[in-house]
Amino acid sequence: MEGVLGYPFWGPKRPDYCGHPKFELNCSGEAPVITINSTGYRVLGIDSREHFLTVARTDYWNDSCPQEHKNATLDSTFFDYTSETQDLTLYYRCSSAVSVGVSSQFSCPNDGTTVTNFFATDATKKLLSTYSPTCQESVVVRISDSEAGVIEEAVNALLQPNLTAALVSGFVMEWEANNSRCDECVKSDGVCGSNHTTGEFTCYCKDRPYKFMCGSDSVTPGSGIGAAVSGIVVFSIAIACYYKRENIRSTRIVIWKTNTRDQEFDVKAFIRNYEPLAPKRYSYATVKKMTKSFAERIGKGGYGTVYKGKLPDGSLVAVKLLNESKSNGEEFINEVASIGRTSHVNIVTLLGFCYERTNRALVYEYMPNGSLDKFIFTQESSSTNRHLEWKTLYEIAIGIARGLEYLHRGCNTRILHLDIKPQNILLDDGFCPKISDFGLAKLWLTKESIVSAAGARGTIGYIAPEVFSRAFGGVSHKSDVYSYGMLILEMVGGRKNFDSAASHTSEIYYPNRIYKDLEMENEESILGNIMDGENEISKKMLLVSFWCIQTNPADRPSMSKVVEMLEASLESMEFPPKPYLFSPTMSP
Known part of the structure; x- marks a missing residue:
């Protein structure tokens, strides 16, 4: 979730007195669900600071043809639509005579040959205005x-139009649940909650519960706890609310202690708290069986080796066996806690995990085309020798950008990947890119733009300046933007940006040379002999990449802006300034 789960929300692992009666979350399915006026909504994001809730109707999740067609209403006392939403009207069982020439059509199972369905926004309703009376x-x-x-x-x-995409993207609503009272309660060092008998707002404090804020008013009347209950019991309830909330926070990356016993306890505590929400847990014996005792190795990295495997249903998987020497649990927790809560076409799917003492493995969907690096790094740097067409490279660039955009803004918890490079971009059989390897990721659980990055690492040639030196600013989502820019430069140039074996300073950083050619419009030198239509694609990718690798993080675009630039026309793009880290006057 965007922000830490707290008041007014509560559910199976969070007592009702820690939240508001109208804000119960049912976490039994793939995602939390909140019910408002008898309609279930899948919770896609929670912004506790702005009091925003991103939701999508459960009955229309990946299904535009639910069994029951019903309109939904909000409880206006507690919820309201924001100004950035609007109605989408779905028309069912319309006469086939109106189907000619209308693109906003969709079909449902068991539709007869004379039945047609339509959908329309407020702006496109006029196209269907003459048809709606014929719809049942x-x-x-x-x-x-x-x-x-x-x-x-x-x-x-x-x-x-893509109707399914519009429905599953959801919309934002605003909530009101004694928000101002809760703010005052928190300021007084209390914990917001409610009286589990009356439902009234209650501020749980160290000595006793109060109506509004600690120490400023009488005990909440009719409290199920009662004024006579000792301060120790009341304090324990406040701690219970706080602890349930902090369990969500515990999944962020931590600085591990050196004591092995402490390390083991931290990992086990994480498994115990997170497992109900995590993908399937496998035994080590099952992992060995699915990989035929790790017979076929398909990859190797600093934190483990990847093997090809097969599930009982015949599905191919990639099993990442973590190195025992790295068994303090940080890599394991990072991947399960971050990627385990994602769901996006451009993020590799984590199907399960194994944790048995020092045996730790992660089970991913299998990507038949492997990683991106083998398609962009050739023996010769000439673009005529590349393995992928420019159009495919362009689509891969957009796919990676959309995946990062989702990680930064659109998924349940904001995630900073911090190790974007070609080796961590996997390609399925249709060359759809999927971001993988979340071992260095950090969960970004609040709206703060800067995260703690003690001991931050990465891969040379892709690390943003602020990751290795705080003199350039704090680590944030803009650090991933920088790595993405360096990746795109390599995709266009077909060679690595950083060459430690180069004999001349000017050859070490390839971006320095390519920017000079771009500035001088020496396109032949940059891109080689390519077609005119491909030139626009490649030049657009170059301009975007140099915007992304600006030295000052504030000068870099967000990933949402990157997607917008990639899909815009070349003429609409501004020429980026030269990143000063690559200035000839500076030593690399």
């Missing part, structure tokens, strides 16, 4: 303005 049912669902814009652009271009 209509349902209004809420979507974001950005998704509505995508639908409208597709309709105007006579393309088929």
